[in-house]
Amino acid sequence: MSGGLNLMLVGAPGSGKGTQAKRLVEKYNMPQLSTGDILRQAIKDQTALGIQAKEFMDAGKLVPDELIMGLIEERFGHADYQNGWILDGFPRTMPQAEGLSALLDRTGKKLKHVILLDVPGEAIVERIVGRRSCPACGNVHHVRFSPPKSEGICDACGGALVQRSDDTEEKVRVRFGQYESETASVIPYFEPLGIVASVDGQQSADEVFAAITGILEG
């Protein structure tokens, strides 16, 4: 695909954003900008950002907008972000959505697609609590829906799978509450651009991927 893809994936925690973003990266060779992945790496590396973000993430709460916008501005300056990107888990609040719009205006970039992965609230807890992630490569399995070939081992890289510390039922409820109260309102903000599409996120990962690529290439 020529030009920048400039895509945003939106959806509740556990709706499949990370899984689909990784497939899209492979197909279109665009960088994935996952604020969650960047923050987890910052915590591991004990950077100033990681130290500030940790208490919020441990509680399942959103990290303050200023920290997130600082991180985004920094990433957007990288050379590999000049030709398209896949936003995964950002923006998650109205100030972040407005901050993104301002940043795009300022840098002459345009958002081309907003894709909502639609999964009903009652399915979220099972999707997240059964999730097993690979800290080494970011691949995600699910104990029931996409079990690894060998238990506890990532199919993609052979790394040891873990349950993320915020993937417990108690924290999922907090995170989903934040999605409903803060993040869901980001979708109507982008509606006037005429670029928002919704995909049934409860289909198989292959079907969801086919639906997304259909929209991007449609």
Ligand code: AMP
């Ligand atoms: P995720 O990997 O997208 O599920 O994000 C994990 C956690 O990182 C969230 O529960 C938040 O604490 C934090 N986080 C990730 N992205 C954002 C964002 N755009 N704004 C605020 N907090 C975020």
